[in-house]
Amino acid sequence: MIALDRYPYFPMLRTRQAELKGLEHLRPEQKQAMLPMLTLGRWPKATDFSKGAEKAAQVMAGAPYCLDLTQDLTHLPDVQQRLRSPQHGFKAWRDFVKDWPQALPVLQTHPEASLRDWLQQARGLEQQAGQVAFRITDFEHHPPLVIQALSAMDDPARAIVFIDAQFIRAALPTYVQATLLTINHLRSAFPNLLIVVSSTSFPASVLPFADPTQSAGTIDILERELHARIGGHAVVGYGDHGSIHSVVYDESSAMRWAARVDYPGELSWEFARSPKDHSRQGYIIAAQAIAASDPSLGTRGLWGEDMILQAAQGHPHGVAPVSWIAVRVNLHLARQLSLSQRLLQAIDQTDDDE
Template identity: 25%
Template sequence: MQLYNLLFKTGAAEIRAVNNINVEDTKYIRPIIEVTRGRKTKSDNIGDSDKKIISLLNFFKKSPEIIFDITSDFLLSNSLIDSLFFPDDGYKKWCDFCLKYKEHHKGLVPVLQINPDDSSFSENLFLQAKKLLTNFEKICYRSDMLDFGFEDDLSVISDLINDNNLLIVLDCGYMDSSFHWYADKVRERIDLIKSIFTDVDFVVTATSFPKSVSDVGHENYDSFKLSEIELYNKLAEEYPKLGYGDYGSVNPVRNDMIARGWIPRIDVPLDDRIYYRRLRKQKEDESYSTAYRRISEMLIEDKQYPRHLKCWGIDCINSTASGEVAGSSPSFWISVRMNIHIKQRINHISSKL
């Protein structure tokens, strides 16, 4: 069965979005969880992620597999996450970290960590793969499409790979509407990897959601295509077993800083595009809640509005339009967009079964 490979970081907006997915729908999802630091508190000055990791693994118990990774974004990391990249003794700290969570999901698929500065690179990478394959049925190699060291990495572990015990995620990151360059690079990479391995599965992931919607459309109202869907559809013609993945309509680079307020905006994902409305507050003393209510009223009057879609995100827009404002922060409305997008992708996959 084709699965929706949902790549997301463990930030507050993303967790809110996934926690409001219908639990029955999680059987169609293979999460790619990129662990980021937790929130610091008086009793926790590091930002431990343990509780949210366990909560996510338990929430996705109906998912057949969960791909398990850690962030390489230093702004979202902490000393604990940084230490998991240490290559000593075959990335012992990372392997132990994965084993710690194995009991919470039988389908955990650890991602191989790569430290190119390791003086014993091949030895430690091979030992890491061997340890993980001793304890897990499958491992994952996340291949950044702008990183061209993948052949060296994969040749190191080639003797350990058999019987579909390796999943390769071809990660395009952010791409604009010109997806053809990425399509060519993905083709090249699949063909090169197939010359090394015969029995591996591939997933392609990407997102076309911009840092700012003004980069792709008009300031107050517009729509734009989801290039990740176009990319996948093009590639699937040649590679019918290729898995689809995306970032849940979230840009890979976090933009959480809010200075001197913000312009309220709500985004509505459709099957293959997203449309949005943005509206400045009418007066300085107007609340953000009122602005979001006015936007919601406009959205539900739009003929594009997916009023028959049943999910938490649509419920939030409907309730806000009726006067019960669901949330008044950008983070909350990121969650709404992501939740709607996930439901659209699940409906697309389930309709083909």
């Protein structure tokens, strides 16, 4: 059994190449210190979701994680619908996750599922995996279902509940209120329930945050503000989407783009870009701007920082957005893990002093 409450950070990532590469290049102790949720999606040239699940397990290298299935029907729709079928208590999903014993399975939802199938899934996954995860994305309909499933389990302490507010930048106060109501609803039934609040504020485009030259800018990380407004680590665990926007445009290869290097901090993302340039030289110039902005770059033993320095010296590791998304994800995960660890340590010290 995993001590779920020991983790300071619970990022949500998809099994896309860039996101998994950023995760893969964390140090082993960093992977062991967080509990990510990895959502299966389409892998290049894959005809099912097994390759994505295999890559997720490989990247985590024995460390625990939660395993979910995309609800986006653009990803292998026939297979996705079979795995999410509610028949016989979501048996297809329960059978699928048996092959990945280090993963905590996330319960699947379906609009045509009966209450019996939903509860059978919860009990079956608890018996099969020992521990389970829930993901709330619908603040109205999901919480009552989760409470009913927890009531049907042998031990609700074997569950972790993720409240996924998704993209919050458009209406932060509304999401704060909705998240608080959901937390109170769940805790009224299970006061000691382990709850994680996750969200993302990374935009679909960085241009609204760029300076007049469109060559640099700063984006504030609202995930931290949401978490702080609902009480911080003293109330719920912290999660985010790993610096990824909530909607991914996988068919965007023909879209116009400029060379850009992102540099995540604890409370903001910095970026440098070469407007109208997506050449190798454009990435070198962007990386040089980032390197010049932080003399401590490269001192923390982080793969992403090494890649920025390497590019600043004239040798970019990639000349396409996917390579630099991986760098951003890697640095974001490392920075947010470190911040969460310090915030939890401060709470523990305060408790010891009382």
